[in-house]
Amino acid sequence: MLLISHHRLLLTLSGLLLSFSLLAQTTGTIRGTVRDAKGGLLPGATVRLLQTTAASAAGADGSYQLENVPAGSYTLEASFIGKKAGQQRVDVAAGATATADVQLQAGEDEGRQLAEVIVSASRRAEPIRETPVSATILNAREVQLQAAATPNNLAAVVGNAVPGLGLTTNQTGNVGQTLRGRNVLVLIDGIPQSTPLRAGGRDIRSIDATVIERVEVIKGATAIFGNGADGGLINYITKRPVTGVKFGGLSTVGVNGNIAHAKNSVGYRATQQFYGKPGRFDYVASGTFDQTGVYRDARGAVISPRYGLGETKTYNGFAKLGYDLNDKNRVELMYNYFSSRQNSDYLTLNGKYGQYPSIGVKGERPGVDEGTRHNHNAYLTYRGREVLPLATSVELTGYWQDFRTIYDAEPSFFENGGQSEINSDKQGLRLNLNTPLLTQDRFSAELTYGLDLLGDETTQNLTDGRLWTPRMQMQNLAPYAQLRATLFEHFVLKGGARRENIRVKVPDYTTIRTLSGTTYVGGVAVQGGTLKYNTTVYNAGLRYARYKWLNPFVSYSEGFSLYELGRTLRTAKANTLSLLETEPIVVRNYEAGASSELGPLTLSGVYFVSKSDLGANLVDQGNGILVPQRAPERVWGYELTADLVALKNLTVGGSWSWVEGRATLTSTAGGVETKSKVWLNGNRIAPPKATAYLRYQPWEALSVALNYVYSGTRTRFVSNAAGAYASGEGPVHSFGLLNLTSSYRFSSKLSLTLGVENVLNNTYYAPLAQFTGTAANYTRGNGARFNLTAGYSF
Structure with a gap:
């Protein structure tokens, strides 16, 4: 390797x-x-x-x-x-x-979020207002507020709070939860969680919210962390120790369940954390166990257990150890384990798409338990500040990820039945260097540069050992450089490049026979080989940060992805690897935006366009099997946000995001080439989304938060003569949800938190349930659910 x-x-x-x-x-x-x-x-x-x-x-x-x-x-x-x-x-x-x-002291242009720092945009801490990219940061408080209502679903936490990101599926997976209409790369402390070689849709919900310090979301194509960030990236930054405490901790216990229909719905949750910094050594350790009961919709019906969040047991173990060698040098070790398994006493009873939902009925499910068996993440980092010549700082990180998830059993789709799983193992090494080049009053510049080494081995097999997707072994050597310059004190200019040198080894394999209509197809013997990709991607951006009332930026960025290579391989019809369509996706992203701070009011807006000569829109090839559509794509949209400190103890705000996309298809008839534009389906394009929030703290011990999310309508496609829709093309209709979080602190040590999901007990279908167009996925969302948690800190 x-x-x-x-x-x-x-x-x-x-x-x-x-x-x-x-x-x-x-x-x-x-x-x-x-x-x-x-x-x-x-x-x-x-x-x-x-x-x-x-x-x-x-x-x-x-x-x-x-x-x-x-x-x-x-x-x-x-x-x-x-x-x-x-x-x-x-x-x-x-x-x-x-x-x-x-x-x-506070200056004239001080605003609510000026102290927010982001590291995911360039691998170096910098104020978000000096970064010419579009980004959203969820701090620890915002993560806690959102997670209080949906503690078992991190995909709901980020989906409800981040403009441009699709809403949660209300399932274990995140199919259709794209960022700006394209696929998102998910990271934990910079460690890739996504499996772009064979996208499994289990990466957003890959860690428990209890160990997250903040979430950084970079929007628009980016290659700063490598393969898979067509639409941007989500980086979960884990907790650091509390300074000034040699030994401290937090214990929480909670109970949750359905409010209107409580039968068999009660679940339990407990977390224990320890942290401290005795001398040069610091540590954080955490363990969480969560067991959910039956999930019911607003009318009391048991929600279909297929990929469901009900009746799951979730474990999360986390440890971070650090040691300051001296004032300039530090080593740090992190490990996180996440597992979420469903053991349901229910079977899925299919409903009728567009009329009534699929539900759960008592019965014994075939196969082994669904869910993520394990997700191991670990890194060892050395950081040295100005330890090399020219005041160069260095960060050297070695990391590892081992992931396994199992899907539901398919008694008839595979010949002789079967149940698939995805296994992915990654090892990587990152070297980051930062050298100041110029430090004058009106001009300054610094260069961040380094090298990434990544090995990624991914396969999708059946639990009985048969290979559905062959074992893909990817090695990537990627040097990069990023220049950041401040001109005339207020212009921040950034530009950089990254060189991808990728090799993917694919052994000889034979495709599995799968059901197409009433017959089984497949069984094609494919000669393997090595796929080689050598591509340079670029980025550039400019931000003007002088005035609080106008902080504009423009940027251009490119992203590189081998997204869904495995799906192409497993449906091969040619017998040689070189005859398959395995070209990568290179996305070009253009955007312009600005923020404005007018006293207590903060506004922001951004417009973006992304283009790619090849896409990966998943379409039904006519037999129920989804394949990537390799056609030029154009995706565009805009995002607006507003935040107002209305009173000293009252803050309100909201956002609106809209995205749309088309592919250009080429056909030839009678020697004449014709081009036509088609809408990208729901697997890629989320409906419009609006959010609104209210934070009220009438006195120091009590706080109340309301979060509202609205999912709009998207009806771009028509049904066939039988009234059925192709996969991903079902009409999506609007709905709204209101979540509540309130907390009361009895003392400096003891607190009580109440979170309520879907306070109004609305009956609704998540976008995924609507756009897939199938009865099996046509499930309602959760009815009103509560989560009551007591916390004791020491």
Whole structure:
């Protein structure tokens, strides 16, 4: 494998980096922390010594360090967008370290979210207002508020809160939950969770919300983390230890169930977390167990168990250990285990599409339990701040992911029956370097660059051992570079490139025979081989960040994807790999947007267009089997958000997002070539979505939050003569849901939280249930459900 063949080089490189980090410094040093007026940390703040070229940027913990400073007296200045620059005199002695902590006061253009920092856009912490991309950040509080109503479904948490992301399917999978009409790459601390070689639709719900510190969503095609981010990426950033505490913890227990129809619906949930930072060592450890009861719709019927969230047992184990070697060097180890299995006492009784739903009835299900058997994630990271020549900072990370999920049994689809599963194993190594190039008053620049190594082995087989999708072994070597420059203090320019060098080995294989109409087809023997892809993708963006009332940006970005290669291989009709349509998808994304902060009111808007010469819209080839449609695509849309601090203890806001897309098909008849445009189906394009929220805290101990989401109508297709719709083309009609979260803190240690999903007990069908056009998927969403949790911190 590629990773193994490079191990000696990587070990040598790691040794050199660690050796550099241990070099003693012979000149004076200045270090400290940059905070706001309330004591909050300001990651990404710029720190420099006036009349010199010495400068640095505060890290994620707000700390900075300047080295090799000649002895003398200096004026140190710290600055951060939205804050007044702060200055402080500091004396430096040779061979000594001076401490200079700086506190910045609010500036004229300070807004609600100026201190938000994002790392997923460029692998380096930077204020979101200085990043020329479209992004959404869900902080820990927002994740907790959303998850209080839907604790067992992280896909609902992000789907309800992120403009441009499709709504949850109300199932274990996330089919159709695209980002801006294209496929999204899901990460946990930068570790890929998606399986683009054979997309399994289980990546958004791949970790428990209890261990998430924040969620970063980058919108628009991006290649910064590699294969699969056609529409953007979702990065779940896991928790860090609470500083200033040597040993602390949080214990929670909860009960949940259906409100109007409680029979057999009660479930339980418990979490135990420990954290602390004794000296240079810090740690977070967490364990969660969740067991749900039967899920019922608003009328009391048992929701179909097929890929359902009812009667599931979910486990999540998490640990993060860190050690500060010194003020500039740190090592960190993380591991997370996630498992979610369904053991249902019900069978699916098919309804009639468009008339009445499929439901669950008592019975013994065939096959083994559905669900994600395991999702292991781990990384080991070394970070060194300004430890290499030219004040270069380094981050070296090795990571691993092992994923297995099982789907429902198909007694007739496969010849002799069968039940499929996806197995994916990834190992990777990332080297990130950051070098400041220019640190002047009106101009500054820095270069972030590095190398990614990734090995990805993915297969889809049946539980009896038969291979449905052959074992695909991908190796990718990808160098990249990203330049960030600040011009005239307020123009932020970014541009970069990434070179993908991908090899995919496919062995000889024979396709499984599957049902097509009333006969079985397949059994094609395919000669394997190695697929090679060498592509360079680019990005560029410009943001103007001077004024609070107008903060515009424009950007261009490209993304690379081998999405659904496995689906193409498993439905092969040719007997040689080279004759199959295995070309990659390269997406070109254009967007322009702006944010505006007018006192207590914050507004933002963005318009985007993405194009690709080849797509992967899944269409029914006429026998119920979905295959990628390899045709040029154009997707476009816009997003609007508004937030208002109406009163000191009352905040309201909302969003509106709309996306549409078409493919261009080419046909030839009588020697004449004809092009026609067709709408992309519901597997790709979500209906319009609106959200609204209210946060009210009448007094310090009590807080109340209301979250409303509206899913609009999309009816682009017509039925056939029999009144049936092709897969993905069913009409989607509108519905609205209201969720409630309230919490009361009895003391500094004890609190009680009540979350209610679908407060009004509306009867509705999720978009997936509507656009698939099949009776098996035509299931109602949850009726009103409660989740009551008591928490004790120590």
